Amino acid sequence: xxxxxxxxxxxxxxxxxxxxxxxxxxxxxxxxxxxxxxxxxxxxxxxxxxxxxxxxxxxxxxxxxxxxxxxxxxxxxxxxxxxxxxxxxxxxxxxxxxxxxxxxxxxxxxxxxxxxxxxxxxxxxxxxxxxxxxxxxxxxxxxxxxxxxxxxxxxxxxxxxxxxxxxxxxxxx
Numbered sequence: 549x550x551x552x553x554x555x556x557x558x559x560x561x562x563x564x565x566x567x568x569x570x571x572x573x574x575x576x577x578x579x580x581x582x583x584x585x586x587x588x589x590x591x592x593x594x595x596x597x598x599x600x601x602x603x604x605x606x607x608x609x610x611x612x613x614x615x616x617x618x619x620x621x622x623x624x625x626x627x628x629x630x631x632x633x634x635x636x637x638x639x640x641x642x643x644x645x646x647x648x649x650x651x652x653x654x655x656x657x658x659x660x661x662x663x664x665x666x667x668x669x670x671x672x673x674x675x676x677x678x679x680x681x682x683x684x685x686x687x688x689x690x691x692x693x694x695x696x697x698x699x700x701x702x703x704x705x706x707x708x709x710x711x712x713x714x715x716x717x718x719x720x721x
Contacts, residue, residue: 633674634696
């Protein structure tokens with residue numbers, strides 16, 4: 549099973565850089581493992597992790613090229629939860645009208661990408677701070693990112709809760 553992970557966000561806005569962090573950790577861990585010891589673990593040949601910055605729409609050709617079975621998009625999302633909370637964000641919960649740090653709303657991008665690969669999963673990470681000029685993650689978001697990396701490598705994203713409910717959801721950052 550081939551998996552593609554896209555990290556989205558601005559590394560100069562604090563916790564909005566969580567997608568970048570997850571991609572960097574995945575790549576460093578995959579490059580550090582010389583061989584597969586557990587058949588359920590993902591190897592570098594089965595996982596491609598790419599930092600898309602604030603323009604994930606520029607990476608659609610990569611998604612088309614890899615034709616992965618699973619596409620995971622990681623981004624900071626203001627979900628009204630405790631900082632560092634992880635949720636799978638269903639497409640109908642992404643606000644198209646939300647003013648974000650991305651050029652194109654992720655809801656439109658995901659609709660387009662769904663035709664280029666198998667399953668598309670958007671993982672939102674609740675930020676603590678998105679102060680411009682800060683290039684470090686807050687402790688709760690860094691801890692959540694480390695947990696997410698482990699879940700991705702162990703093929704256990706199904707353990708994450710789905711973002712549900714009707715209370716206000718601001719959309720992706």
